[in-house]
Amino acid sequence: MSDQRPIRIDFICPKNAGRSQVAAVFAERERARRGLDDVVEIHSAGTRPADRVHDEVVAAMDELGVDLAERTPKFVVLEDLEESHFVITMGCTVAEFNPSHYGVESRVWPLMNPEGEEMDLVRAVRDETEQRVVALFDEIEAIAEDRAAERSLSERVVDAVSSALRADSS
8 A cells, every 4th residue: 555644745935934935825725625634734944934924925915814924934854854745945945855865756936036025026926826836736636536546445455355354264
């Protein structure tokens, strides 16, 4: 049977105060919308975290009814990435972490840094991030469906073997 750990996503940007926070919020929303709460684990971190989420990012997300003001940027822990399925970087690199060595898929999302930018640009980054997260969750949902089908097949095989063993012992 295949690995049934949660599908872990790590969103990483330099300060963990903009793009990665936005991506994590949209990922949390997609996870809930698709009923994948028990299937997907979401993390965000930064290579050089800021003290707080950027004000313009908080404002842009507030327009959508999402409060980022209480979120705290945090450092990426490279060892934790070994457990990840998807490492998404935005404006930084985790070159010291070799994703392929651990079977981790690494993707670069070339999103502009919204820090200090006009609200129109911040909104554009927010909206592009949302589109990318939705597309990522289309992939993740397919992976989750494959896992469920594999588990169902495995359960049927175990049931058949159990029934055969019971019949032999009678």
